Amino acid sequence: QSVLTQPPSASGTPGQRVTISCSGSSSNIGSNTVNWYQQLPGTAPKLLIYSNNERPSGVPDRFSGSKSGTSASLAISGLQSEDEADYYCAAWDDSLNGALFGGGTKLIVL
Amino acid sequence: QVYLQESGPGLVKPSETLSLTCTVSGDSIGSYYWSWIRQPPGKGLEWIGYIYYSGSTNYNPSLKSRVTISIDTSKNQFSLKLSSVTAADTAVYYCARTHYSKYFDYWGRGTLVTVSP
Numbered sequence: 603q604s605v606l607t608q609p610p611s612a613s614g615t616p617g618q619r620v621t622i623s624c625s626g627s628s629s630n631i632g633s634n635t636v637n638w639y640q641q642l643p644g645t646a647p648k649l650l651i652y653s654n655n656e657r658p659s660g661v662p663d664r665f666s667g668s669k670s671g672t673s674a675s676l677a678i679s680g681l682q683s684e685d686e687a688d689y690y691c692a693a694w695d696d697s698l699n700g701a702l703f704g705g706g707t708k709l710i711v712l
Numbered sequence: 713q714v715y716l717q718e719s720g721p722g723l724v725k726p727s728e729t730l731s732l733t734c735t736v737s738g739d740s741i742g743s744y745y746w747s748w749i750r751q752p753p754g755k756g757l758e759w760i761g762y763i764y765y766s767g768s769t770n771y772n773p774s775l776k777s778r779v780t781i782s783i784d785t786s787k788n789q790f791s792l793k794l795s796s797v798t799a800a801d802t803a804v805y806y807c808a809r810t811h812y813s814k815y816f817d818y819w820g821r822g823t824l825v826t827v828s829p
Contacts, residue, residue, distance in 0.1 A: 637815040639757075646806055646819040647757065653813060690757055694814045700772050701747075701759035701814060 606704035613710040619679040624691030634694040636674040641688040686711045714739040716820035730794040734807030741788045745810035748792045750803040
């Protein structure tokens with residue numbers, strides 16, 4: 603049911619900067635804010651970025667979010683081994699009148 | 713700090729009703745929205761629905777005919793019922809606090825529910 607499109611995987615080496623894209627439509631990303639969640643292996647998702655580019659307390663500033671039109675991106679700079687996780691974008695969808703998640707991107711730290 | 717804990721049977725038979733409860737501590741359930749989200753094994757996240765402390769609800773249209781979310785403010789709990797389950801409903805079920813801006817800021821650890829005879 604994922605109407606938000608993410609690449610299934612991404613990779614980088616320690617210290618690198620990686621970006622993960624999230625593409626939607628006018629009824630979701632185009633008219634609502636985007637949130638990002640990090641899911642470490644075997645754990646519950648954790649809020650990483652909210653309202654396009656805000657970080658909850660405790661989230662390192664290596665993580666940043668941006669949005670333009672109907673697309674959004676998550677950037678991770680200074681990649682670390684502990685960043686290896688699944689990342690999900692999410693946004694409210696006005697047509698669905700509910701929350702939509704992207705399919706998730708598995709980040710591999712080489 | 714807000715803590716959420718899911719509880720309920722880990723095994724449900726096909727065609728029966730899945731019932732889960734989320735107990736909230738560290739915050740009053742009498743504010744915010746409260747959601748259920750699920751994740752089939754090896755797959756992505758799916759929002760099931762939310763309830764406001766007043767009792768108003770909003771459900772994913774794909775599940776709406778089978779879902780009921782209720783709230784008990786006296787116990788600081790909210791609950792999920794999903795009827796007529798099939799194997800496709802096998803998933804880890806999470807409860808989450810839902811900010812007014814519609815993001816999920818606190819999550820429970822999740823509970824695996826398997827639908828099997």
